[in-house]
Amino acid sequence: SQQGEEDPQALSIQEGENATMNCSYKTSINNLQWYRQNSGRGLVHLILIRSNEREKHSGRLRVTLDTSKKSSSLLITASRAADTASYFCATEAGGTSYGKLTFGQGTILTVHP
């Protein structure tokens, strides 16, 4: 079954604005990873956040994790046209699912110049 649910499914903003994407999941996790996929390309890893972490930063990216609400958010600040892509969250649960990523359906972000 699909673990992650992403919200919104599509987001359209102007260059310079911030973009926030949310991800909810159902079972306990070991870590959560965010990926970007440009049209017709592969998946680019953005950030991994572990279950004992609450926030991580990488450049213009900020990821939060709330394990009590089983949710995560990805914030892209000062967006650029080049940020236009699909963004996926993926969770890795423990136990027998260790090593297996379960993906959400993704958020399509469009940044207008």
Added chain:
Amino acid sequence: DTAVSQTPKYLVTQMGNDKSIKCEQNLGHDTMYWYKQDSKKFLKIMFSYNNKELIINETVPNRFSPKSPDKAHLNLHINSLELGDSAVYFCASSQSQGDTIYFGEGSWLTVV
């Protein structure tokens, strides 16, 4: 230098054929994976190998057979291709389970 490379990038083939997709990683990782992305962009794991040993085998038809000759390679062989096999297949690797998983550029398979 490409960390996870897979070939071919595009493959168009007829139903009933047998085809292979090759994958190599130069990151020195111990764990490799195959994921499938369907037409709605939904990604799902197919297999994972750790040090050439099969760890995860999701409910995948046995027409799909992964082969890991060494820990840097994980190839995917598909027998008797069906229309429903059309998808993008991604190879990936990680140092071990629980670490960042790095994906290749994908192989676009179209079965006609």
